[in-house]
Amino acid sequence: MFGRLRGAMQRFWTPVATFLLARGVSPDAVTITGTVVVTALALGLLPTGHLFLGALLIGVFALADSLDGVMARRSGRTGPWGAFLDSTLDRVSDGAVFAGITLWFVLHHEEPYAAWGTGAALACLVLGSVVPYARARAEAVGASASVGIAERTDRLVLALVPTGFVQLGLPVAVLVVVLGLLAVASLVTVVQRVATVRRQLTTAADGAEA
Template identity: 65%
Template sequence: MLNRLRSGAGRVVGPVARALLARGVSPDAVTIAGTVGVVVAALWLLPTGRLLAGTLVIALFALTDMIDGVMARTSGRTSPWGAFLDSTLDRFGDAAIFTGLLLHLVAVDERPTAGFALACLVLGSIVPYARARAEGLGMRADVGIAERADRLALVLAATFAVGVGAPVVVLTVVLALLAVASAVTVVQRMAVVRRQALAGVPPVPPAAPGAPDAGAGA
């Protein structure tokens, strides 16, 4: 869903990307700075109950996920290292968001909702691992009912809503749905890989430098 908006968003962040490049800022530096911003906001603001501020800060730093890509393509610096760095640091950001929510929910004694946050945290690490492991074996596992961008958009929207006064049940429902969607995605990927393995699918050639990050939609 959100990936279809990337081309339009690219036109918006394009001037920012070009300005940063003109000042000698590298795409990798933007990737790292964005991740640090997300992690700090998620583990500092969310656990202390500042859900509105945390959501806004996280969303602002999450824009760097688009800016660094535009910078890399504009400057011709796309590379396997850049794709690896971006995908790896994405996992830190995702884990920090759900950990921050988990700590907050435990602190306010919302145990069932905290359980769903924990499920999202655990399954959120298994979903991209399943894809990466399949690709490491020369197979494909780019299937699933919810992409990473969609999952993050939904959890941030629900957190924002609770931050402005909506009942916590909104977050409970969203986290429960995300946990189910993640579990289904893991099963889908396992089934796809099993079919390929049984059929003796030939190895998939490695992605060429500059190809889209394999983990972006994990």
């Protein structure tokens, strides 16, 4: 959904990447720093009710997620290590965001539909981790599982926008519904990937027996 925006941001970050590389900053340092900052913002601002500021700042760093990749390509440091580090730390920051939203519901249980919101946010937290794991395991067994409804950036944007606007008066019910739909989309994606991998492996096994 936000693929074009991601491409535009990569072009935007090119001069920044050049500036940082010229000063000896490595892509790995940017990856780690971004994860630490997003995690701190998510767990420090969202649970304490600073929803708009938290969502805004996390969104800014989410848009900067491609900076380390741009730096790696420009410096010729692309490789499996960078991809592994980036993917692993993405899980940390994503988990922190949904954990922060979950904690907000828990700490503000007087809000309407807080129990439903807690469940929906937890479902997003768990299923959001299973989605990339299914893809990684598929690749480990020689299959491909890139299918799915919503990409990582889509999930973050769709979760953060209503979260931030709740503080400005958006009904909590809207946030709960969005989180519920995101959880369903993640579940559908997991099922799609399992079915896709099973089909590929079954076809490969049948071909080997023929």
